[in-house]
Amino acid sequence: MTHYIAQRIVQVIPVIAGISVVTFLMLHLVPGDPVLLFAGDKPLSEERAAEIRHQLGLDRPLLEQYWDYARKAVVGDLGVGLRSQRPVRDSILEVLPSTVQLTLAALTFAAVVGISLGVFAAVSHGSWADTATMALAMLGVSMPVFYSSLLLILLFSFTLAWLPATGQGGIERLIMPTLALGMTSSAVLARLVRSSMLEVLRQEYVVTARAKGLAERLVLVRHALKNALIPAVTVLGLQLGALLGGAVITETIFSRPGVGRLAVDAIGSRDFPLVQGTVLFVATGYVLVNLLVDISYAYIDPRIRYR
Amino acid sequence: MQQEAPSNRPRRMARREFLILAGAGVGSIGLAACQAAAPPEAPKGTPAAEPKGPAPAPVPTTAPAPQAPAPTAAPAAKAAPATAGGTLVYALSGDLDDTMDPQVTNFDSAIRVTLNICEPLLWEPEPGKFVPGLAESWEVSPDAKVFTFKLKRGVKFHDGTPFNAEAVKFTFDRVVDPATKAGQSHDQIGPYDRTEVVDENTVRVYMKTGHVSLLTNLNGYLGIISPTAFKKMGPAEFARAPVGTGPFIFKEWVPKTHIRLVKNPDYNWGSSFFKHTGPANLDELVYKIIPEPSVRTGTLKTGEVQYVEEVDPLEYEALKKDNKFVVIDKPQPGSGWILLLNQTSQGPIKDLQVRTAMAYAVDREGLNKSVFQGLNKVAWTPLMRPTFGYDASLEKLFSFDPAKAKQILDGAGWKVGGDAIREKDGQKLVVDHPIISRPRDKAMAESIQASLRDVGIDYKVTPLERAAAREQFRQNRYDVSFMWFSYGDPDVLRTIFHSSNVEAFNRARYQVPEVDKLLEEAVGAIDPARRVELYRQVQERVLKEVITIPLIDSVSHHAKRADVEGDHLDALASYVWLYDAQLKK
Numbered sequence: 001m002t003h004y005i006a007q008r009i010v011q012v013i014p015v016i017a018g019i020s021v022v023t024f025l026m027l028h029l030v031p032g033d034p035v036l037l038f039a040g041d042k043p044l045s046e047e048r049a050a051e052i053r054h055q056l057g058l059d060r061p062l063l064e065q066y067w068d069y070a071r072k073a074v075v076g077d078l079g080v081g082l083r084s085q086r087p088v089r090d091s092i093l094e095v096l097p098s099t100v101q102l103t104l105a106a107l108t109f110a111a112v113v114g115i116s117l118g119v120f121a122a123v124s125h126g127s128w129a130d131t132a133t134m135a136l137a138m139l140g141v142s143m144p145v146f147y148s149s150l151l152l153i154l155l156f157s158f159t160l161a162w163l164p165a166t167g168q169g170g171i172e173r174l175i176m177p178t179l180a181l182g183m184t185s186s187a188v189l190a191r192l193v194r195s196s197m198l199e200v201l202r203q204e205y206v207v208t209a210r211a212k213g214l215a216e217r218l219v220l221v222r223h224a225l226k227n228a229l230i231p232a233v234t235v236l237g238l239q240l241g242a243l244l245g246g247a248v249i250t251e252t253i254f255s256r257p258g259v260g261r262l263a264v265d266a267i268g269s270r271d272f273p274l275v276q277g278t279v280l281f282v283a284t285g286y287v288l289v290n291l292l293v294d295i296s297y298a299y300i301d302p303r304i305r306y307r
Numbered sequence: 308m309q310q311e312a313p314s315n316r317p318r319r320m321a322r323r324e325f326l327i328l329a330g331a332g333v334g335s336i337g338l339a340a341c342q343a344a345a346p347p348e349a350p351k352g353t354p355a356a357e358p359k360g361p362a363p364a365p366v367p368t369t370a371p372a373p374q375a376p377a378p379t380a381a382p383a384a385k386a387a388p389a390t391a392g393g394t395l396v397y398a399l400s401g402d403l404d405d406t407m408d409p410q411v412t413n414f415d416s417a418i419r420v421t422l423n424i425c426e427p428l429l430w431e432p433e434p435g436k437f438v439p440g441l442a443e444s445w446e447v448s449p450d451a452k453v454f455t456f457k458l459k460r461g462v463k464f465h466d467g468t469p470f471n472a473e474a475v476k477f478t479f480d481r482v483v484d485p486a487t488k489a490g491q492s493h494d495q496i497g498p499y500d501r502t503e504v505v506d507e508n509t510v511r512v513y514m515k516t517g518h519v520s521l522l523t524n525l526n527g528y529l530g531i532i533s534p535t536a537f538k539k540m541g542p543a544e545f546a547r548a549p550v551g552t553g554p555f556i557f558k559e560w561v562p563k564t565h566i567r568l569v570k571n572p573d574y575n576w577g578s579s580f581f582k583h584t585g586p587a588n589l590d591e592l593v594y595k596i597i598p599e600p601s602v603r604t605g606t607l608k609t610g611e612v613q614y615v616e617e618v619d620p621l622e623y624e625a626l627k628k629d630n631k632f633v634v635i636d637k638p639q640p641g642s643g644w645i646l647l648l649n650q651t652s653q654g655p656i657k658d659l660q661v662r663t664a665m666a667y668a669v670d671r672e673g674l675n676k677s678v679f680q681g682l683n684k685v686a687w688t689p690l691m692r693p694t695f696g697y698d699a700s701l702e703k704l705f706s707f708d709p710a711k712a713k714q715i716l717d718g719a720g721w722k723v724g725g726d727a728i729r730e731k732d733g734q735k736l737v738v739d740h741p742i743i744s745r746p747r748d749k750a751m752a753e754s755i756q757a758s759l760r761d762v763g764i765d766y767k768v769t770p771l772e773r774a775a776a777r778e779q780f781r782q783n784r785y786d787v788s789f790m791w792f793s794y795g796d797p798d799v800l801r802t803i804f805h806s807s808n809v810e811a812f813n814r815a816r817y818q819v820p821e822v823d824k825l826l827e828e829a830v831g832a833i834d835p836a837r838r839v840e841l842y843r844q845v846q847e848r849v850l851k852e853v854i855t856i857p858l859i860d861s862v863s864h865h866a867k868r869a870d871v872e873g874d875h876l877d878a879l880a881s882y883v884w885l886y887d888a889q890l891k892k
Contacts, residue, residue, distance in 0.1 A: 030774050051485060082488065083412065084405040085543040091405070094562055150601060158605045165606050166597055168564055253599045257563035261402075265563070269404035269413065 001298060008294050012287055019283040020073060023276045024066050034058055034272070056272075069276075078277030083269055088277035095257040098168050102177055102250070102258065103243050109182035110189055110243075111236060117186070118193025118232075119225060125198060133190065140187025145246040149180040149253040166255035173254075181250045185239040192235055197228040230301050237293030241286055392570075392590035393890045395871065397883070398597045398606060400617040402563060404490075406546040409530040410482050413490035415881055418527045419616075420566050420594050422882055424465075425530030425551030428456055428475070430578050431523055431878040434640045434693050434795060438580035441470060441531055441552065451517035451831050458508040462576045464533035465556045472510045476502040477534040479512065487542075495524035517831020519838075523795035526877065552576070554587040554886045568592040581887050582873065588889040604866070607632065613871050613890070614883065618864040620680040626866050635865040636682075637880035640694040641794035642803060643686040644751065644859040646740075647815040652786045655736050660719035661764075662853035665738070666705035668712035668762045671858055674754040678747065682864060686857035688846045689800060693880075695835075696797040696842035704850055712762040721763070729763040737765045740787040741779045744770035748789060751858070780814060788814035791861070795879055797842045801826040804849055815854045822848060 027034050035052050053059045057068070072079070078088035121133040156176060157165035163172050200206065201224055209223045210216075248260035259282055266274035403417040409425050412418065428442040437445075442456040462470035479502045482492045497518035503511040514521065536550035548557050554577065555568035570587040577584055595612055597603040600619035604626070606612045618626060618634065626632045648656055648665075655661045671685035684692070687702040721729040721736050729736040738759070742748045752768040759766040771779065779785055790812060792799050802808055805826050806818035822845060829841040849855050863880040873887035 055485075055488075081405055083490075084546055085411075086547075091562075150599075153602055153605065157611075158609060161609060164611060165602055165609065166595065166611065168561070251563070253602055255564060255595065255597045255599075255602075257561065261563055265402050266405075271405065274405070 004298055005295055008291055012291050015287050016284055017070075019287070020070055020280060021066070023280045023283070024069050026276060026279070027272050028062070073280060078280065079273035081266075081274045082271045084271075084274075088274050091262060091274060092259060092278060092281050095259055095262050098256055099244075099247060099251075099258040099260065101174065102181065102247060102256065103240070105174055105178040106182035106185065106243050106247075107236065107240065109178050110185035110239060113182070114186035114189025115193050115229070115232065117190035119197055119220070119228075121190065121194040122197035122201065122228075123220065130194075134194070137187040137190040140183045141191070143183065145180055145184065145249045146253060148183055149176070149250055152176045152180055153253070168256045173256075177250045177254045177256060180253075181243060181246050184246065185236075185243060188239065189232055189235060193228060193232050196231050197224060200224045200228045203227075226300075230297070233293060233297060233300060237290045240289050244282060244286065392588065394591040394593060395589050395614065395885060395888060395890065396593045396595055396612040397885070398595050398603045398612040398615040400600070400603060400615075401598060402596050403566075405562075407549045407557070407560070407566075408542065408546040409528050409532070409549070410478065410487055410489050410492040411542075411546060412528070415527075416596075418530075419882055420568070421530055421549055421551075422527065422553070423555040423568055423592060423885065424549050424553045424557055425532050426553045427526040427530050428458075429522060429525050430580060430884070431526045431795065432580055432875060432884075434878045435695050436878070437522055438578050440526070440578055441475075441576075445522075447519070447522070447833055449833055451519040451521075451833050452514045454512040454514075454521060455505075456510050456512070458510065459576050460508055462552050463573060464536065464552050465550045465571060466533050466536045466539075468533055468535040470531065470533075470552050471507050472504040474531055474534050475510045476504055477537075478529070478531045482529070490528070492528035495521075495528050497521060497524070519830055519833060520794075520796040520798045523878070527882065555592055558591075563596060565596065566594045568594075577886060581884075583887060587886050588873065589885065592885055607866055607868065610868070614865070614867045614874070616863070616865050616883070618866045620682055620864075623680065623682060623864065631869050633867050633869050633871075635867070635876055636862050637865075637876050638684065638693050638860060638862045639691055639793050639880040640796075640878065641691055642689050642694075642790065642792040642799045643691045643857060643861055644789065644791045645686065645689050646755070646856040646858065647788045647790050647803070647813075648854060648856070649783070649786050649788070649814065649816055650818075650854065651783060651816045654738065654786050655721075655731075655734065656738055656786050658719060659853065660715050661721070661736070662856075663705070664712040664715040664719075664762065665759060665764065666853050666856050667708045667715070668758050668764070669755055669856055669858070670707050670758045672707065673758070674751060675859055677754050678750040679859065683862050684860040686860045689803065689849060689855050689857055690797055690842070690846060691860040693878075694795075694797055694799075696839050696846075698843045698846045701846055701850055705853075705856075709758075709762050716763065723763050727760075727763060728765045735765060736763060737767060738786045739767050739769070739784075741769045741771050741776050741785050742789060743773050743776045751789070755858075781810070783816070785814075790814060793861070793879060793881065797838070798826075798830045800842065800845050801830060804845065804854070815849075817849070817854050819848075 035049050035056070035058065050059075057065060060068075069079075076089055078092070080086065081088055081091055084091065117133050117137065121130045121137075124130045124133075153165045153176065156163045163176055165176075167173050206219060206223055209219045214223075244260060247258055248264050250256070251258040251261040252264075259278060263275055263278035263282070266278060397419075399416050399419060401414065401416045403420070404412055404414045406412050407417055407421055407424075409418060409421045412421075427440045429437045429445065430440045431437050439459070441459055441462060443459050444457045446455040447453070456475070458470070458472060458475065464470055464474075479496065479499065481487045482489050482496045483499055497520065498515040500513040500515045503513065505511055512521070530551060530553075532545070533550040533552075537545050540548070540550075547560060550557070554571050554574045556571050558567040558569045560566045569591050570589060572586050574586045575584060595606075597606060597612070597615075600617060601622070603612075603615050603617070604619040604622040607615045607626075623634065627634045648662055650657075656665075675681055675683050675685055687704065688698055690697045716729055716736075719731075721731045724730045724735070740752055740755075742752050749768070749770055752766075756766040756768055780788060790803060792802065792812070794802075802812050804813060804815070804817050804822060806813070806820070806823050809816050809818060825841045825845050829838050829845075832838050832841070850857075863876070865876060865883065867874065870891040871888060872891055873889050875884045875887065876882070877884060
């Protein structure tokens with residue numbers, strides 16, 4: 001077990017290093033001179049360009065620049081925002097609680113609703129309830145976040161006036177973003193849990209369990225669901241990426257602070273340290289969460305750790 | 308600013324017929340009287356008078372509000388119309404660029420907030436009309452190189468320190484200090500040389516070359532900040548909680564969500580332009596950031612906000628019909644959406660006949676309808692209508708006339724080929740237009756494409772990522788470029804047509820010494836009549852040579868709830884002044 005965890009952790013290191021190289025190179029890979037990107041659309045004299053290049057440290061050899069960047073990033077120093085003059089880390093930490101709150105809420109919503117619907121559909125396999133549930137899930141998968149967000153606002157804020165449309169703070173401002181963001185993931189999960197449940201229900205040990213007279217509820221929960229959930233856990237981890245991506249849109253529409261919007265707005269204001277820092281942070285977070293998923297896997301499914 | 312900028316980032320400033328001697332209007336005399344009656348400065352340390360009215364809901368993640376509390380409790384003796392106070396919520400369409408330092412930001416959205424905190428020397432309520440701000444009077448030298456400002460007395464920053472000539476010098480000097488990493492303010496201050504402190508209440512600002520646009524540029528990115536507060540707080544902290552002399556004091560900033568300001572109880576130096584004196588009518592001013600247009604407009608309807616900018620075009624008609632709301636349309640000054648035709652191109656557009664035919668073939672009305680729901684105005688010159696020097700006699704020089712366009716092309720030897728595209732000597736009539744891949748740019752380009760196709764011109768539109776598009780322009784691989792520039796002064800034409808800007812916004816790569824001379828003379832002249840004449844000549848010339856094809860004059864659309872009164876949209880149709888604003892009932 002320890003060996004398995006250690007192995008997974010070691011595997012993560014090159015991934016994070018790779019991410020840091022990519023985020024670092026981002027600035028150099030976009031077409032055009034990074035100095036022009038910083039200076040924006042203003043005409044720029046040669047001296048001024050050289051001055052900015054020096055200010056940003058872009059006149060040093062690339063390797064040296066990367067080394068400097070990576071060395072600082074390891075200890076959590078992501079540089080200073082060009083406009084705000086504050087450490088990028090502070091800007092991220094400031095909006096992080098809002099992102100964590102929304103992501104966790106959406107993930108919980110997705111898990112609860114997705115798994116329940118999936119199990120329900122599997123149990124009522126072939127009936128109209130199964131068809132209806134899966135149609136609903138299909139709708140959820142196909143509906144883009146920006147569309148469902150606007151529909152929710154239209155209904156709950158503008159028509160019924162039950163919930164405030166914008167801002168952050170209080171449960172009433174969390175409900176709609178959570179629904180909008182969690183809807184797609186819950187639909188993905190529902191479909192997955194249904195099919196994996198159906199598969200498990202055909203297994204011999206389920207037949208055995210039923211044969212020895214176990215209550216149907218126990219058969220479903222202890223024998224079937226526990227095994228059917230294994231792929232769901234992986235997908236839930238992967239869905240985190242989708243949630244973070246969708247969060248940018250949800251945050252923009254509902255005027256919520258968040259890491260995703262921080263990055264997108266930083267692109268708009270050409271604040272490169274801020275863009276790099278946020279991307280590095282989010283990507284690393286994503287890798288770490290999936291590491292946790294992998295480890296939790298070993299607990300859920302002993303077969304994995306013995307492989 | 309120009310076409311590549313997102314809409315929340317336009318440049319600013321206007322100017323117009325400026326007066327050699329202005330200011331010192333009726334109001335400033337009244338104001339002096341008012342000041343005399345004002346109570347002496349109270350001891351520091353009294354906590355800022357907390358406004359009554361609806362208590363703000365506490366927000367967990369408040370930004371620091373480190374500045375010293377306002378010096379004195381609400382002044383008793385001051386007149387000021389008694390009104391309800393209350394909170395006005397204004398919906399911003401775009402976020403700030405992470406700073407509220409007026410000299411550092413690049414975004415108009417930041418200035419919309421900071422103008423309440425860091426006041427300008429002059430305000431410009433309508434294009435070319437200046438009224439006293441922190442300066443009570445001003446003088447411009449005939450060569451537009453020396454600007455002398457007499458400053459108001461008895462003005463205090465929110466940290467209790469006095470406003471004086473040193474503060475003006477400090478603010479202007481830091482714009483050109485590389486350590487500031489100045490944003491728009493650097494362009495606005497122009498060929499700044501230095502500021503001389505003549506005495507406690509007089510400054511002289513020197514330019515290296517004539518720069519009449521300084522007056523119009525004062526109102527925004529050049530708002531005056533408290534040197535003491537800045538030195539004490541440092542740039543990072545100051546950018547989170549700016550300190551000025553304005554009618555509102557910074558209270559909190561919840562990033563990406565809202566900014567809250569409270570009224571300055573000591574404020575009694577408002578411009579003579581405003582309708583009342585003393586502190587602002589509102590107790591609180593909240594700027595909410597709501598980027599999504601339909602949500603923004605919807606919150607106005609629900610009452611979550613009272614004022615919105617950039618009304619959703621799809622909601623425009625409904626709001627206009629509903630008497631619970633007031634829609635404010637105001638045309639912007641500067642240079643509108645125009646096409647610039649690359650004069651160094653070796654393609655068919657080097658032929659004046661082709662360019663002329665294009666000017667006749669473009670359906671501006673159709674473009675306005677299809678892209679802007681008809682909410683803007685068609686453009687006829689590279690200056691938008693409210694801009695000083697706009698020459699109305701040039702209107703409809705090339706009105707929509709596809710038949711005439713075809714006739715000109717036929718006459719020039721461009722014959723319709725098999726695929727309905729014209730050709731001459733084996734060369735196809737192809738015009739190349741790289742654009743930044745954005746919905747509005749695409750829609751505009753496609754409208755033009757359809758118009759030109761009708762007369763047999765193959766208008767190739769290539770949507771590119773922003774940096775790639777800029778690279779294309781830099782390498783001179785294009786025939787046509789879009790441009791748009793909100794600016795208060797016709798000097799915007801120098802940015803677009805002066806030969807020294809070929810590597811910047813002169814995307815027509817137009818290099819004509821006589822035109823350069825006209826533009827240089829105009830920015831260094833202060834006689835309005837002379838300037839009008841110079842700009843008339845420039846407009847006429849670039850239109851007749853078809854260096855540019857004007858398309859659309861932009862109009863800003865704000866909306867408010869009908870119970871909001873006393874707001875004023877400035878000369879640029881960009882900043883809403885809310886000092887006089889109040890909520891009825």
